[in-house]
Amino acid sequence: MSDQITLDKPEGTAAPTGTPLLEIKGLEKHFPVHGGFLIKRKVGAVHAVDGIDLTVHSNESVGLVGESGCGKSTLGRLVTRLLEPTGGSIKYQGQEIAHASRKAMAPIRSDIQMIFQDPYSSLNPRQTVGAIIGAPMEINGIEPAGGVQRRVQELLETVGLNPEHYNRFPHEFSGGQRQRIGVARALSLNPKLIVADEPVSALDVSIQAQVVNLLQQLQKDLGISFLFIAHDLSIVRHFSQRVAVMYLGKIVEIADRKSLYESPRHPYTHALLSAVPEADPDDVRERIRLTGDVPSPINPPSGCRFRTRCWKAQDKCATEEPPLVQLSGNVDGHLTACHFPEEGSTAVPEPRLAKEL
Incomplete structure (x- = not known):
């Protein structure tokens, strides 16, 4: 990366204690598979998330890594309730939200926000930046001091954009700038937890470090908790205090970085x-x-x-x-989660019985 990622937090952190901000137990999401020529019937299910236990504490960043298709993004959407869980429990500040109604979720949605992977498709091309960032405040009936426009301009400045670009459209910005707009939108409701779904994977390598540094600074300044989903382990190591490794719908290992x-x-x-x-x-x-x-x-x-x-x-x-x-x-x-775990070392295991391609 051309812009060096700064590492502000200590390399090793103790296991967090106290009541977690987010607590997931036995969480499942199965997508039904239908077959049949004339009459469609359920013939199976995709076990995208299959019994996940995970906690996120206040002011903590938890990384979630794994191969494509292991269920990372699905888990992020379950936490934000963009998807309905098949089973299991999701507790936010001790309140069960896994199957909460829309009315019950209304006061919680402002606390849990999401940054999406693709900065090109996650912004409405027909709306100005001001309308995109200000929409969550208008939908939730929030009237900040000085008005919505002033608050939006403050958020633009917070994420490193020019406040004067309030009336510009998304196509007038680069990929990195669009992702900053997405970050500003996530911050508009002063959330306590942000689910970042591979927020830098669609960006140029030279821009990735800038966005990661921005998120690190926001967490430090605002005390926001992060569930940081990514496949780049080097970025996760710099950003996250704890890391969970996911494989085929299950977490196989979790520890401090x-x-x-x-x-x-x-x-x-x-x-x-x-x-x-x-x-x-x-x-x-x-x-x-x-x-x-x-x-x-x-x-x-x-x-x-x-x-x-x-x-x-x-x-x-x-x-x-x-x-x-x-x-x-x-x-x-x-x-x-292993019957025959490796030694605690990054050295290549011996004997090497891995079936190599």
């Missing part, structure tokens, strides 16, 4: 970290190449879902699903 990046225990986490480019040319890390494709979420493997691509899989992995628990020797809060 220092513990996860320096002492991963799940084989899938090892494989992901081995693919992260190193800035030091002398630090050559051997790549762990996994064979085959991710299994179908319509018919996921029994037991451990990663067993079909894992070099340590045994009979037990096919019959028993490993629980997400703390292993002996792990720091407090480092949870792993």
Whole structure:
């Protein structure tokens, strides 16, 4: 990145304590699959999210990483209630919202906002920037001091844009500027939790660091909690205090960033970290190449879902699903779902039985 990402928070953070701001337990989202020529009937379901346990505390950033199609974005939309959960619990400040009615969700929606992945399609091209950012305030009947226009201009300045561009349209801005507009819209209701769904993946590499730095500064200044969804592990390491690794609808490992990046225990986490480019040319890390494709979420493997691509899989992995628990020797809060976890090191496992492509 041409613009260096600053790391303001300490590298290692203790496991958070106290009542969480957001608490997810056993969360599920299954999309029905219909078949039949004349009469459509349900023939299966896509297990996009299948039993997720996760917490986010006040003023905390939690990263969520994994391969495309593992259910990260679906989980983000469940948290913001853009999708209706199939089962499980979502508690915000102790209040159950998983199946709350529209009326019950009304006072909570302003506290939970979302930054979308694509800055091109998430903004209405027929509305001005002022109308886009001011819409949430008008919909919720909020009249800020000095009026909506003044508040919108303050938000534009907060995210690094010119307040005089209030009457411009989205097509007049670059991709990075459009994403800043999306950030300003998310801030318009003074949220306590922001779900950032891969907010920089659609941006040029030279712009990504600027947007990440902006989000870091906003969290520091405003005390906002983040659920930061991404597939770039290097960005997640800089932004998030805790990191959860997701595979085929389930979380397989979660820990503070220092513990996860320096002492991963799940084989899938090892494989992901081995693919992260190193800035030091002398630090050559051997790549762990996994064979085959991710299994179908319509018919996921029994037991451990990663067993079909894992070099340590045994009979037990096919019959028993490993629980997400703390292993002996792990720091407090480092949870792993594996019957045969790796040693707490980023070194390539030996013997290498991974089926390489």
